[in-house]
Amino acid sequence: MANIGSSIATSRVTLANLVAGAGIVKTVSMALADTEYSHTFPTGIKAFTIRLRDTAILKLAFTAAASGTTYFTLYGSEPFDSIAMDGTSLSVYFQSPSAGQTLEVIEWS
Numbered sequence: 001m002a003n004i005g006s007s008i009a010t011s012r013v014t015l016a017n018l019v020a021g022a023g024i025v026k027t028v029s030m031a032l033a034d035t036e037y038s039h040t041f042p043t044g045i046k047a048f049t050i051r052l053r054d055t056a057i058l059k060l061a062f063t064a065a066a067s068g069t070t071y072f073t074l075y076g077s078e079p080f081d082s083i084a085m086d087g088t089s090l091s092v093y094f095q096s097p098s099a100g101q102t103l104e105v106i107e108w109s
């Protein structure tokens with residue numbers, strides 16, 4: 001019988017397996033509450049992490065003008081990770097009900 005545990009462990013995709021070198025850290029200032037902001041990742045991106053620096057709510061969308069209606073909610077500086085991207089350019093759209101927030105971004109290419 002095969003050892004299922006070792007098969008799962010060796011096939012797990014990790015960020016370290018996908019990218020070489022250090023990530024690039026960027027920030028986006030979000031001065032106004034309930035206002036959509038955006039960040040465009042460059043072509044060649046393989047993975048990214050985003051989160052708010054503070055403990056406010058972040059509303060995240062992948063379509064412009066959707067961060068106030070059709071969004072994914074992140075609570076209290078919870079990170080959102082995306083790995084195994086295909087290298088095409090991507091934009092994310094986001095807002096917070098709290099003013100004065102800073103979005104932190106780490107990009108790996």
